[in-house]
Amino acid sequence: MPPRATDRRRAAVLGSPIAHSLSPVLHRAAYTELGLAHWTYDRFDVDEAALPGFFEGLGPEWAGLSLTMPLKRAVIPLLDSISETAASVDAVNTVVFGEDGRKTGDNTDIPGIVAALREHGIEKVETAAILGAGATASSALAALARVCTGEVAVYVRSAARAAEIRGWAERLDVNVRVANWLDAEEALHAPLVVATTPAGATDAIAATVPETPTTLFDVLYDPWPTALAARWSVRGGVVIGGLDLLVHQAVLQVEKMTSRAVTVQRVRAVAGEIFDRK
Structure with a gap:
């Protein structure tokens, strides 16, 4: 029997490590x-290894799950279906449990990036650059497939990563130019730069931010600001941070799990309070 509207409903974020996750605070807000x-x-x-057993123990009170690393691909065999968006990058960060027990996977990172860009007035760009080639870079590339009308330059450290990016580009039908990480400072002249690298990875090129930078989307939110974001802001460029992405993807997750719309402003206000206390 499906749960009634007033029955207890549960959701959670899974990953390892997970203690740092802000998802509980955002979803509860x-x-x-x-x-x-x-x-x-x-x-x-x-x-x-523990994911299949966790799924087996879930009862009818469960409405959905948020997934972070290393589970975004590992969860796919456990699902009944996944959305086209999730399938485009083989990554699921959201699972919704239907009243019939079906488990559907989705990806809110991709539309979250697009929504964050649009919130800052960026609907279309002619060219863009991505710093890094990990899992987040594939989502960024999928988002740019909806935003960028021309070439996307992706700066990578290894031939293996370069091959992966070319594969994603073909799959997503994006015009990609793979470039060497040693030339990453040239990326900073693009109309839109998306930094998907771990903390500290872009510090060395922060000093090379041009006199009149355009828009930087740095997906990190802790520590914040990154050296690159701080320099970009000082130069007068537009900076979109990882907190923007975190908020937008969380709002989309809440809507999918609850079938109710929530305002971005409320969730962002709570997230902002957390960082103001740090």
Whole structure:
């Protein structure tokens, strides 16, 4: 029997490590705004080996899951279906449980990037650059497939990463030029730069930010600002941070799990309060 509207409903974020995740705070803030007092959202440290067992233990009160590394691909065999968006990059960060028990995977990182860009007035760009070639870079490339009308230059450290990016580009039908990481400073002249690298990776090129930079989307949110984002801002460029992405993808997850719309402003305000206290 499907749960009633007033029955307890559960959701959570899974990953390993997971203690740092802000998802519980953001989702709970959304539940408060929506008046969903019977909804709870937790975090669980779950690795790839433990994931099947975790799924087996879920009851009918579960509405959805958020997934972070290393589970975004490992979860796919456990699902009944995945969306076209998730399939385009073989990565699921959202699972929604239907009333019939079906488990559907989706990806809110990609539309979250697009939404964050649009919020800053960026609908279309002629060219763009991506720094890095990991899992987040594939989502960024998928997002740029919707935003960039021309070439996307991707700066990578290894031949293996270069091959992966070329594969994603072909799959996503994006015009990609793969470039060497040693030339990464040239990326900073693109109309839109998306930095998908770990903390500290772009520090060395921060000093080379041009006199009149355009838009930087740095997906990190802690530590913040990165050296690159700080220099970009000082130079007068537009900076979009990882907190913007985190908020937008969380709002989309809440809407998919609860079938209720929540305002971005409320969730962002809660996230901002957390960082103001740091």
